[in-house]
Amino acid sequence: MTPTSDLRDAAVADPPRADPPSAVAPPAPVPADALSGGPRGADALEPLLRTVLGALAEGAVRRGGPIAAGRPAELAGLVAREFDAPGGEDALHRLTELLAHGSADPADPSCAAHLHCPPLAVAVAADLAVSALNPSQDSWDQAPAATSLETLLLEELAQLVGYDPAEAAGVLTSGGTESNLMGLMLARDRVLGRATSGRIELGGVPGWKLDGTPRPRIFASEAAHFSVRRAAALLGLGEEAVVTVPVDSTLRMDPEALAAALDTAVRRGELPVAVAATAGTTDTGAIDPLRECAALADRHGAWLHVDAAYGGGALLSDRLAPLLDGIALADSVSLDWHKLGWQPAAAGVFLVRRAETYASLARRAAYLNPADDEEAGYPSLLGLSLRTTRRADAFKIAVTLRTLGRAGLGRLVDTCHDLARSAAETARAHPQLEPHCEPVLTAFVFRYLPEDPRLAGRADAIDTINARLRRGLLRAGRAVVGRTELPGDGPGRVRLKLTLLNPHTTPADVAGLLATVVTAGRAEEEALLRGEAQ
Known part of the structure; x- marks a missing residue:
């Protein structure tokens, strides 16, 4: 038998064996004082990033919509309890999950109140690099x-x-x-x-x-x-x-x-x-x-x-x-x-x-x-x-421009402009929605008009209904709609606003959001009439 065949036969007879699962050492915990920079900074960040990403997903599921349901005091109490809880290795997970649960999510189609954009993933990743290096x-x-x-x-x-x-x-x-x-x-x-x-x-x-x-x-x-x-x-x-x-x-x-x-x-x-x-x-x-x-x-x-x-x-x-x-x-x-x-x-x-x-x-x-x-x-x-x-906030912008280019970002702008125009068209076709003017960019201003003739001509009542319906949607966790007032004095100036900055939102999503506003407006209209009758 040649030396080569000896080696081959030995391999067949006695194959190398992997360590049993119980013998594999678990990943070493990241020291609490580990740094994000230096040659080993990425090693320290990797398991922590997995923790953060998992907690973000859990918090989003727990939130279940564009914003957590409940009144401000309820969320503040929840935050206080978590903040005062004993610290330890799970603090990153607990507080990140809480942050995700208690944040308004601009990536949700029903979160459209402010100039509060859903950031591009590539920009967030670039921003991580800046945070890690801290220039x-x-x-x-x-x-x-x-x-x-x-x-x-x-x-x-x-x-x-x-x-x-x-x-x-x-x-x-x-x-x-x-x-x-x-x-x-x-x-x-x-x-x-x-x-x-x-x-x-x-x-x-x-x-x-x-x-x-x-x-x-x-x-x-x-x-x-x-x-x-x-x-x-x-x-x-x-x-x-x-x-x-x-x-x-x-x-x-x-x-x-x-x-x-x-x-x-x-x-x-x-x-x-x-x-x-x-x-x-x-x-x-x-x-x-x-x-x-x-x-x-x-x-x-x-x-x-x-x-x-x-x-x-x-x-x-x-x-x-x-x-x-x-x-x-x-x-x-x-x-x-x-x-x-x-x-x-x-x-x-x-x-x-x-x-x-x-x-x-x-x-x-x-x-x-x-x-x-x-x-x-x-x-x-x-x-x-x-x-x-x-x-170094320029870095994420530079990465985004080099990734999508002006043309790619321009397509996102145009998509959001189209959404605003779609919102205006939907509102014009609904008897209870009154657009203020045609959208110029990606924002759309409008208001709910009551159905009941006892309220339809009352500017103060219309203002009250629009203000209340927005807060009602927030309490229910169903939508984040903007509220503003037109220049001038006196009642009749309150308006609602959709600021459409999510290019993945569809016209159907916007139509659904406006339908949610109408449903909430009708509920507030009925509540106002009941209150006045008492």
């Missing part, structure tokens, strides 16, 4: 690759807006509120500084009541985001510095009213500092007349800031991008990809058309961005942000 954007040596990536992404987004990327500048922000604050801060520093021959960021806001300095004014529509007024307060201008400009029935700023307001301010000796135009109001998605706003701002030497936190997503769509004609004329722009961009929050973007207008924000800290480092080729983003420590 901070305030110095190059904390985020070498992320610094370069954010710079490249902002150049691409500047081009999307219509800016020259070689001249523009920007930064990732926490969202529209921070971006609006930055835009109005730069407007204050530049316009008021020019009028007073001073540096506002150094000397402060002049006391117009004391020294005769022209009173600074910001012009924004009645439907502008509340953060415009908040920014005016934070910037030392005061909320009363904001001049409210009337809107039309779709909540779009009236350009003739803006022109009149600017002229009136100038006649009074006041200083137009900024026009804050909106591209996508939170209710109807209305887009202010951007070209007219730009021309009027330029005529009066004012800064034009465009809040496109919602409507900026239209730039991804060939169909809807023309609605933002004129946005490239803005001095600054706010975008939010955690709205119509399907990113996990936060994914805000702030852009300026000309980098030199950023001058008043520039700061130098010896331990973060010393001049000799920058001269040696080590760039810093510190002077572009209001924040110091800052996540």
Whole structure:
């Protein structure tokens, strides 16, 4: 027998045996103080991620719909009990399952109240990488690759807006509120500084009541985001510095009213500092007349800031991008990809058309961005942000754009726009639903109209029914529908709102959601009549 046959026969006679199941060692538990970075970081994360994914699924099943049923106090009590329970190795599973159970799920077709998008899985996965590595954007040596990536992404987004990327500048922000604050801060520093021959960021806001300095004014529509007024307060201008400009029935700023307001301010000796135009109001998605706003701002030497936190997503769509004609004329722009961009929050973007207008924000800290480092080729983003420590939120947006491209994201935008139009068509065909106006983007505003003639003509009763039916749907865990009020005074202004950001929702889902609203409205109508009869 040859040596080869000896080996073959030995293998047949005595095959290698695997250890019995009882002898296989279970996976070692992850130490509570394990780190997510380093060569072994992925090993530590893997079993924990399995725990999280399992708990997310269990919590979703337990929730059983778009939101957990019950009143706020009931959920708060449940959270308090879990929070106060003894800790240990199961804390991650218990609290994650609780979070999933007690969260509104924007991926559910019946969750359509807010600009609260269901994030793309690829964006969430990319965000995990950022959380694990924890780069901070305030110095190059904390985020070498992320610094370069954010710079490249902002150049691409500047081009999307219509800016020259070689001249523009920007930064990732926490969202529209921070971006609006930055835009109005730069407007204050530049316009008021020019009028007073001073540096506002150094000397402060002049006391117009004391020294005769022209009173600074910001012009924004009645439907502008509340953060415009908040920014005016934070910037030392005061909320009363904001001049409210009337809107039309779709909540779009009236350009003739803006022109009149600017002229009136100038006649009074006041200083137009900024026009804050909106591209996508939170209710109807209305887009202010951007070209007219730009021309009027330029005529009066004012800064034009465009809040496109919602409507900026239209730039991804060939169909809807023309609605933002004129946005490239803005001095600054706010975008939010955690709205119509399907990113996990936060994914805000702030852009300026000309980098030199950023001058008043520039700061130098010896331990973060010393001049000799920058001269040696080590760039810093510190002077572009209001924040110091800052996540690499550009990464998930970059991954998403490279995965789907503008065309892929544009298809998602168009799908959601189609859903809004479908909702309007369904509502128009139903006698108990009254659309407010045609959808501009992906939001649809409407109200329930009572059937009973004793209530049909009563504006106060209609408001009460619409407010109650929304809360009733929340308590039952059946739907998350938005509620808003139209500009003006008195009853008859309450409206419901569907903000349709789930591209996997179908027209049938939307029709079913509206039918749920009608059923809830009829129940509240009957309850109101019973209460009035008592």
